[in-house]
Amino acid sequence: MADFDQVLKKHIGELGPYQIWWCFLVYLPAIPCCMHMFSMVFIGATPVHYCATPELDLMDLLQRNGSWAERMNATIPWELTDGVWQHSSCTRYNLSDEYSNLAPTNTTAETFNMATNLSITGCDAGWEYDRSQFHTSVTMEFDLVCNRKWLNNLAQSILMVGVLCGAVLFGDLSDRYGRKLTFFIVLSLQVIFGVANAFTHSYAAFVCLRFLVGACAYPVFMIAFVIGQEIVGPSKRALAGSVIELAFAAAIMVLAGLAYAIREWTFLQLAITLPSAVSILSWWLIPESPRWLIARGRVEEAMEVIHLMAKRNGKTLPSDLDLDVKTRVRRSSGGQPSALDLVRTPNMLRKSVLIFFNWFVVTILYYGLSLGTSDLAGDDYVNFFLSGVVEVPGYLSSCVVIERFGRRVPHMLYMVVGGVACVAAAFIPKHLTPLTITLVMIGKFGAAGAFNIIYIWTGELYPTVVRNVGVGVSVLWSRCGGIASPFIALLKDVWGPLPLIILGAPACLAGALALVLPETLGLPLPQTSEEAEHFGRRRRTNEQYIPGNNVESDVKMIATQ
Template structure:
């Protein structure tokens, strides 16, 4: 019996219909780039120090000495979280008009009891300056992004089931509306707690939109175009959206204005409803043959070809075949010892890769130089990274391409601590190389995982791996939070874990020029691992 790809072969591989689908679904990912990374500027940390009330009647000389100096990142600067006791300073100022005649460093210090003063040189306002997410509350900034990734995790778990039940198209546009709608509502957040809650739903909508667009494109496009779509199409449009973020943020220095401008991108989704059809594959799984046929007839008309007269009969046979397919669960990913080894390595590598990618992306404000340029370069570097991933997939071994990318990406991060402080540009360059390699590896990892697992559990396996990657993204904001205590510790953690991934990948089987496995017993095995089945294999 012919499968769906054979039945629809008359449409060709790259006609006008496929080009429209490719472009529109890729374009639908554009807002994900700047909405997903907007916390870099929405949660930016302005220069700040303790507020000193003006009713103390201190002279300018004494006012300038109320904040202690401390060593931070190799230089002397005003403390951000402490001040000298103001009652003592006031008494001293009445006795000694000249503060240089007093050893102020011996005066007792106190926290910023009257709040903080924030510099407006870079930001007019951020959620940090509006709700004082600094000093003892500085953990709340990274937590905002962790909550976003918690929403991404839940969205990863739900979007597949939702799209399988209600359809790809309605979930695609519904989650687009969720992402943009909650971004708009965030503008009205009265406090940090409400902002976090809304950020959860923004994350939920974003990943569901991304995954559903990826699945819809994969079901419309044939094999060669499908690989380009998954590695270059939607990924580059994500990167373009990411590049637009610092450009918009440069002119919109208030976090509310920035979110409002980014949310306006949702208007571009509205006309897409009439140009992106439902997946015929999904319609067939629901027995809706007439609707699937109508979409294929429309596609044939767009491509200037004539559909076969037997089309509807073959579609009905495909429906019957779908009804015979067995259902599988997560347990089937770990049927035997070889699959258990492949599964554990895959889950661990996905989690490490996600933590590294988002850790490096969210760290751009901590790099030397201009924050806006650093963020822009971090986005630009993704374009050649996705192209490199596509070239690797076309020409080279999956295993060694992935392992090499991991090894180089992790290795360069170790050298950052060796760079002299008078060469900050070189440190930034090494971070960008690490970001390039991690992005390349992430893109290759998607395709490699789909080739490792058989058709019967392929979507399930990629979904579970993607879920574990969200655990990595949840902890990623706190990786660079550790930099408060040790400047180079985050790079050491990401570098060492990435190199570990490079080693683990070498234990997996090669999939280049190997036929995709259809059943579990056709799946390749790890050499040296005993493959005693824990239950009968389904052929």
């Protein structure tokens, strides 16, 4: 009698051609779904803008008398920003009192010298935008600048609220009704809401649809991740998890190219969304997760999938193969598993608190740096592309080191390195811009590596019966960090180094606390809540419980390294 991990090792292969094909089919739609997480960088881009001055437009003054610089001096006051004098983006001179003086017979000097005696007012006539880089954007369409600029940040936060709700809702549904059905439901809804989002003409409708897009887009990635973890053997889980994490890096790089080619926000939104529609056709190619079927007691269906996997991998199953499932369908509470099982017992409560805190902090670090690429010197598209490139070594290196050194210590190191780099960057003098950028990119490298590890680690710490809801609730806490991250950049108005300090300092603390969590390298995945409660609990200084084939068997102990 063998459990599913043993079947994979001995008879199917831990990562055969069919598992690779399966992972490809569910991982591919995760890329456009991840692009929604960052799309506000371009569809909500804020170009250079100044107050509109309809009084001068009516006089056609720019064409007849003055150059652009003269018009700016006549209508827009100067202000000191970060030690540099520049024209204000949110105020203008009040020309109403002097409108009668702008007669066509006035000379250029007479026309433009009158500005020194004018009062200053807000942009009561709207704004003029520089459309040389971004032809249209949500910011320009809804005037999300000046005293309304926080609404731009709010739109990104609303998306993360949707991710938060969707992760819990669809995570629980996928544990109850299956990975496959839930995966294709959220994939279809993401296409519907994403397309609708492109045709909104009011800010309220836009943010409502952003909520729905977030609620459906991120669960596609989340469920794909869980499927990948459940269909490969223990020694290949880290690889499977790292490959799908590359979807974030790929999404950033592809989005940079799309945004460079498509400068209209409506068409860019469609270009991000529509590729997912093609993936819906793979319904007939993807079976249900056999591990989920076993956990639900649907043994015959699980055996059909197992036979299919063996056949596609060129393997032959023994005729007397019998799955050990008699304890897999038991529940610690005797009822339907739920999010309460994550904190119902002392050991699970302690592990969940530490997991949730690490998710919260690493998300603030990751999104705070990802959404702040416009602050880097140079081209916006190149900078954003490079922010995706730097993630690749973070994901790949973390994939390698966790197979050799486990999950705990590497996660701690990535978090601490990323946190220290951000704090150090906060105090670098402004004239050392290359050094600041280098430290920020090191911070992004650390965030990417830590994100990769915490995803894999979380999936291994929670049992099959609540694994998806465990990852979902973890994502809930991470999205609390995602909701806050767009507003952290605004704190630079209080104190310049404050945003980077807020990003970096908690990362160091979270990394240190992660050392309390148990190691999972090479261990079987816990299936039941009973196994998860005992998993990682030490009875003696050098011993740790690991899940066995039967929870009623003697407790197995291994020496910790």
